[in-house]
Amino acid sequence: MADKIETHTLSVLVDNEPGVLARVIGLFSGRGYNIESLTVAEVDASRHLSRITLVTSGTPMVIEQIKAQLDRLVPVHAVRDLTTEGPHVAREMALIKVVGSGEKRVESLRIADIFRARAVDSTIESFVFEMTGSPEKIDAFVNLMRPLGLVDVSRTGVVAISRGAKAI
């Protein structure tokens, strides 16, 4: 098929019950879909609701399938395709550990400042930077840190929400 591969960000509202994440992940592995990132946390304790933000890629037909398949899981309340349903905000958080001394150490701090990353831990020989932004911004920062002593990266994956007054 000549169809182009597209990347879509989906918001999925689910019952916060045991096994629900396994159902979502099992659906993706069982049917051969891609997961580029997945984040999940409870968003409404009184109604036991969790929200999954999922970044996936595929042809338009596959993306439609993914949404339909997610929607038919019994504990899934709502599936929204943020990529097609108007503008949205997508953010990711990362913790980035850089080890070094001398000029490299100073340089890493300087770049962190430009990227508005905060040092949340520091020793004589290391920093842990915390930064929030689009995945591309984090990629750029991580790449700049590489020659400056990058040793560890931990990323949350994307969380996203639609712009404007409308809710899921």
Place this chain on the structure above:
Amino acid sequence: MATATQAPATAAEMTGAEVILKALADQGVEVVFGYPGGAVLPIYDAMFKSNYVRHILVRHEQAAVHAAEGYARSTGKVGVVLVTSGPGATNAVTGLTDALMDSVPVVCLTGQVATHLIGNDAFQEADTTGITRPCTKHNYLVKDSNALARTIHEAFHVAKSGRPGPVVIDLPKDIQLAKSPYVAPEEVEHKTYRPRRTPDPQAIEQAVEMIAKAKRPLFYCGGGVVNAGPKAGELLTQFVRMTGCPVTLTLMGLGTVPASDPLFLGMVGMHGMYESNMAMHDCDLMINIGARFDDRVTGKLAAFAPNSKKIHVDIDPSSINKNVRVDLPVVGDAGEVLAALIAQWKKKKAKIDDAALAKWWDQIKKWQARDCLRYKASKTIIKPQYALERLHALTKEYEPYITTEVGQHQMWAAQFMKFERPMQWMTSGGLGTMGYGLPAAIGAQVAHPDRLCIDVAGEASILMNIQEMSTAVQYRLPVKVFILNNQWMGMVRQWQELIHGGRYSESYTEALPDFVKLADAFGGVGLRATKPSEVDDVIKEMIKVKKPVIVDCAVDQKENCFPMIPSGAAHNEMLLGPEDQASKKTSDEGLALV
């Protein structure tokens, strides 16, 4: 979370096991197919002390699920299964997968080790919800007695609504023993699960416009119409007659339009009728109701109905645009959609152009004239087609329930047994489960004790669940097993002949049992036919005997099932008979397909 022992004081003094049985009774369950074991003993004990439901003791848990499927598909009710933990649950997995693929409503109760033991590799422990997650529509592990009754009611709702399917409820033994509150089904409503049944009126208007404008229309309908209930089949027949369009049915949909209706072209697909497949290839409008563009139907996707617009009616939105892109999706229950289509058709006084339709039928008649089910008759050897023609001719007045195993005999049965109404035909379509037919026939017979229930079988398939003869004998269920015995795994042999250069690797069964003696050993009746002249007498005798019967019908070992769309080929590249098979070579692409 509240633990089992902290049930509220208002709870009636019932144990979990009693609650389970009461919930089943309140759901209208009359019969449960099951097999006891350590982790379900409290339920069996409660069953001993009550008579809420009838229990049919099977001989293998896989058969319990297939029997529940046969019961469900022949009645339209939910089939219920009760098995123990560990091996009980894992044995049920094939049946559950079968029910998922063919959208059969089944609720399967599995025992589980006590909650405090879960995860400890206890005796007969298995991660049942983990194992069955991909092969059920939904599953539950009940860890709180307060949720027990509600979970059972919810499971029935999920199993039967929308696109039906199997639901597992895993029940730890301590939950079965603890006091547990009861809630009635009316008090339980699922938070969110409410599949759409009523179609979008705009889509209906558009569909009617498209049908009225078509020049070469074809209805292509399947199991979704069966699942929508007998009324849906009547509406389909009515609508097809109103439009004058030809209609073809999938393996799962047989019977929704009477086989005797002149508008019915026969089954579609890999071993479907020549005229159905050609019509599908050449149509300009395909109206798919309750079928899912399965690969057995579409053949080569790139060459599938290349010049057609497609309407797809399905209750499951994920079935739409999965394999084949359609022009008009309609989400809804097949029955409701058909009622809406009929109303709109009448309202608009819609009509298809007579001349165009007549021309289309002329073409179809030419295809029909090929007489694609023709076979070479023999006076000395029983042709499998002949055996089934006679079986149909001699049993049709009884309107039998027919089940099958999987393979050549299944396809021949689909071709030669003609169905005038839905829910009389039960076969493993999606999963293709050998061993399905006998337990499914038992399930159908339990539901319809006075009717004729026949499992059309092959000698290989039947051995996969032959132990269920014992169940049939125990409950005096006079099921008939009609074996087309060619001593080969016929469909495997056919593919090896057509595709693998005649290298018959492991497809011949040596040391088959003597099926007549086997029937006798089980306490049933065995009959044998080895010559065409014996077939009628054997069938008549089979019908007459009010006991489980095995008929061993020795058929031509070399016969292949035609017509056939070879793997990877298009609808207009059918093989019509042995004379065709040498001239056409399977493509490399086709070789990789199942």
